[in-house]
Amino acid sequence: MTATTESTAVPIPVLPGRWVGGASLVIGPPLLLAGVLLRLRFDFFFPAQLSAYESHPDLMTASYGLAAAGWVLLWPGVVLLAARIGDTYRELAIWGGTLTVLGLFARVFHAGVEHLGFQLVTVRGALSATRVVGETYGAFHVFSALNAAIMGGWVLLAVGAYRSGVFGPWRAVALGLASVMPLGVLKGTTPWSVAAAAGLCVALLPLGVAVLRAGPVPRSAAVIGRLLLLGAVGTAMFLFGRAG
Numbered sequence: 001m002t003a004t005t006e007s008t009a010v011p012i013p014v015l016p017g018r019w020v021g022g023a024s025l026v027i028g029p030p031l032l033l034a035g036v037l038l039r040l041r042f043d044f045f046f047p048a049q050l051s052a053y054e055s056h057p058d059l060m061t062a063s064y065g066l067a068a069a070g071w072v073l074l075w076p077g078v079v080l081l082a083a084r085i086g087d088t089y090r091e092l093a094i095w096g097g098t099l100t101v102l103g104l105f106a107r108v109f110h111a112g113v114e115h116l117g118f119q120l121v122t123v124r125g126a127l128s129a130t131r132v133v134g135e136t137y138g139a140f141h142v143f144s145a146l147n148a149a150i151m152g153g154w155v156l157l158a159v160g161a162y163r164s165g166v167f168g169p170w171r172a173v174a175l176g177l178a179s180v181m182p183l184g185v186l187k188g189t190t191p192w193s194v195a196a197a198a199g200l201c202v203a204l205l206p207l208g209v210a211v212l213r214a215g216p217v218p219r220s221a222a223v224i225g226r227l228l229l230l231g232a233v234g235t236a237m238f239l240f241g242r243a244g
Contacts, residue, residue: 012080012211012214013079013080013083015079016076016077016079016080018211018212018214019212020076021076021077021079021080021208021211022077022080022208022209022211022212023073023076023208023212024073024074024075024076024077024078024080024208025077025080025081025204025205025207025208025211026204026205026208026209026212027073028070028071028072028073028074028077028200028204029070029074029197029200029201029204029205030070030201030205031066031067031069031070031073032066032067032070032071032074032197032200033070033194033197033198033200033201034066034070035062035063035064035065035066035067035068035069035070036063036067036189036193036194036197037189037194037197038059038060038062038063038066039052039059039060039063039064039188039189040188040189040194042188042189043188044182044187044188044189044190045187045188046117046130046133046134046137046185046186046187047126047130047134048188049117049186049187049188050117050118050120050121050126050129050130050133050186051126051130053118053121053126054121054125054126057118057122060118061118064111064114064115064118067111068107068108068111068114070197071104071107071108071111072104072108074104074200075101075104077204077207077208078097078100078101078104078157079097079101080207080211081097081157081161081166081204081207082094082096082097082098082100082157082160083097084161084164084166085097085157085160085161085164085166087164088163088164088165089160089163089164092156092157092159092160092163092164093160093164095156096153096154096155096156096157096158096159096160097153097157098153099149099152099153099156100149100153100154100156100157101153102146102149102153103146103149103150103151103153103154105143105146106143106146106147106149106150107150109141109143110143110184110185113185113186114185114186117129117133117185117186120132120133133186137185147183150179150181150183151179151180151183152179153179154175154176154177154178154179155176155179157175158172158173158175158176158203159172159176161175161203166207167203167207170202171202171203171206172203173199174198174199174200174202174203175199175200175203175204176199177195177196177198177199177200178196178197178199178200179196180192180195180196181193181196181197
């Protein structure tokens with residue numbers, strides 16, 4: 001196998017497994033891209049984002065919700081990719097995968113702060129919310145230490161994917177573009193945001209499809225049963241979350 005020939009053999013680690021890992025790679029990047037595109041027309045900085053929420057609450061809720069879901073759903077796919085890289089480049093897999101997952105944690109923390117900012121708009125209006133956010137923006141939190149991981153993890157993962165032959169050069173570059181997604185809370189969309197999200201789609205979707213196609217095709221009854229179970233568990237988790 002050469003460094004420029006993409007691997008077609010995709011070993012499946014126990015965690016996250018074939019279905020969870022493959023679904024993560026297929027679903028996560030498009031959700032992120034959709035979330036980024038929905039707020040494309042609004043200015044980048046937080047005052048405009050808060051004002052946009054006041055004028056278009058459903059649109060902005062969908063935008064930030066889809067992006068947050070995309071980041072969360074990426075972690076199994078990142079673990080799967082790191083395991084594949086680890087077959088030949090163990091150190092790159094460990095550090096690239098670990099830093100990238102830590103960066104995803106930081107993105108989720110940012111999403112929580114964004115949610116609070118939007119609730120301030122609902123309760124007190126955009127002007128008041130903007131003043132509060134402006135006075136507290138940049139306040140230290142333990143997750144601030146992960147800003148470097150948000151960017152650096154994707155770069156290491158891209159280098160490892162290329163050197164191990166899991167990705168060819170173009171898909172490795174596309175994966176590395178994830179590092180240019182803007183950091184921080186209540187950030188709008190820039191051309192770099194679109195490039196980063198689109199790059200994840202280009203890099204990860206084909207791997208996700210290959211993972212899902214690997215191995216035997218399950219029986220229809222088994223698929224239906226798992227989907228029903230997943231739907232029931234998901235509904236129960238949603239109702240439980242809303243109750244508490």
